[in-house]
Amino acid sequence: MSSISFESVSREYIVGGESVKALSNTCFSVEEGQFAVILGPSGSGKSTTLNLLGGMDRVTSGNIIVDGKDITTLSVRQLTNYRRVDVGFVFQFYNLIPNLNCYENVDIAAKLSRNPLNAKEVLNAVGLGKRMKHFPAEMSGGELQRASIARALCKNPKLLLCDEPTGALDSTTGIMILSLLKQMCRKYGKTVIVVTHNTSIAPAADRVIHLKDGCVIKVEDNTLPLSMEKVVW
Numbered sequence: 001m002s003s004i005s006f007e008s009v010s011r012e013y014i015v016g017g018e019s020v021k022a023l024s025n026t027c028f029s030v031e032e033g034q035f036a037v038i039l040g041p042s043g044s045g046k047s048t049t050l051n052l053l054g055g056m057d058r059v060t061s062g063n064i065i066v067d068g069k070d071i072t073t074l075s076v077r078q079l080t081n082y083r084r085v086d087v088g089f090v091f092q093f094y095n096l097i098p099n100l101n102c103y104e105n106v107d108i109a110a111k112l113s114r115n116p117l118n119a120k121e122v123l124n125a126v127g128l129g130k131r132m133k134h135f136p137a138e139m140s141g142g143e144l145q146r147a148s149i150a151r152a153l154c155k156n157p158k159l160l161l162c163d164e165p166t167g168a169l170d171s172t173t174g175i176m177i178l179s180l181l182k183q184m185c186r187k188y189g190k191t192v193i194v195v196t197h198n199t200s201i202a203p204a205a206d207r208v209i210h211l212k213d214g215c216v217i218k219v220e221d222n223t224l225p226l227s228m229e230k231v232v233w
């Protein structure tokens with residue numbers, strides 16, 4: 001599990017000599033084992049936040065503390081190791097390997113990890129016990145996203161980062177996937193961060209970080225988060 005703290009984090013890009021401030025002095029934290037949502041309209045800085053947290057991009061200034069360690073000070077090699085060991089990613093379009101079956105897609109991630117969970121056990125936990133031999137082309141969108149959640153969990157990372165995980169799914173399947181993510185967050189004790197522009201998910205999260213124009217405009221805590229099934233999409 002992992003706690004996260006963004007301390008005055010800014011990310012500025014220079015495009016054609018012009019500065020674009022994707023994030024400006026953002027401060028927020030997420031506690032160990034929380035299911036947190038980062039919410040904001042297009043261009044508000046959600047993907048930038050996730051990329052920085054996942055070690056895929058570097059801050060312009062500020063510090064990001066994960067589990068007591070400042071990841072902004074890591075060398076390239078240490079950052080690669082952080083991405084590989086400490087972070088599990090779930091993407092909107094699944095990113096499964098087409099010529100590996102469902103079990104192999106998950107097991108390959110387990111094999112890259114130092115302390116993996118058992119691939120079959122995790123596939124059973126996400127409800128894919130009967131789809132292990134299916135190739136991605138033989139699975140529905142919801143099943144593909146379950147497989148990608150299993151792949152991320154199997155590495156046994158500290159953090160699970162999910163970028164619009166329901167963006168390609170219908171509302172019923174989307175709720176099932178978010179419900180599964182929340183269950184898995186509790187079952188395996190992971191800190192889960194979901195980035196979305198879908199405001200209806202907010203009442204089901206433990207913490208909601210609202211972004212606008214690269215700034216954190218509000219952080220909400222739900223002491224009694226709604227069960228995902230009660231969310232009105």
Ligand SMILES: Nc1ncnc2c1ncn2[C@@H]1O[C@H](COP(=O)(O)OP(=O)(O)OP(=O)(O)O)[C@@H](O)[C@H]1O
Binds near residue numbers: 043044046047048
């Ligand atoms: N690599 C980059 N180079 C230049 N500008 C960038 C880059 N990445 C993001 N930006 C800019 O930073 C701002 C925030 O982008 P970001 O992708 O983080 O927003 P977002 O909230 O994830 O948006 P969306 O919901 O549309 O994916 C935008 O104005 C975007 O144009």
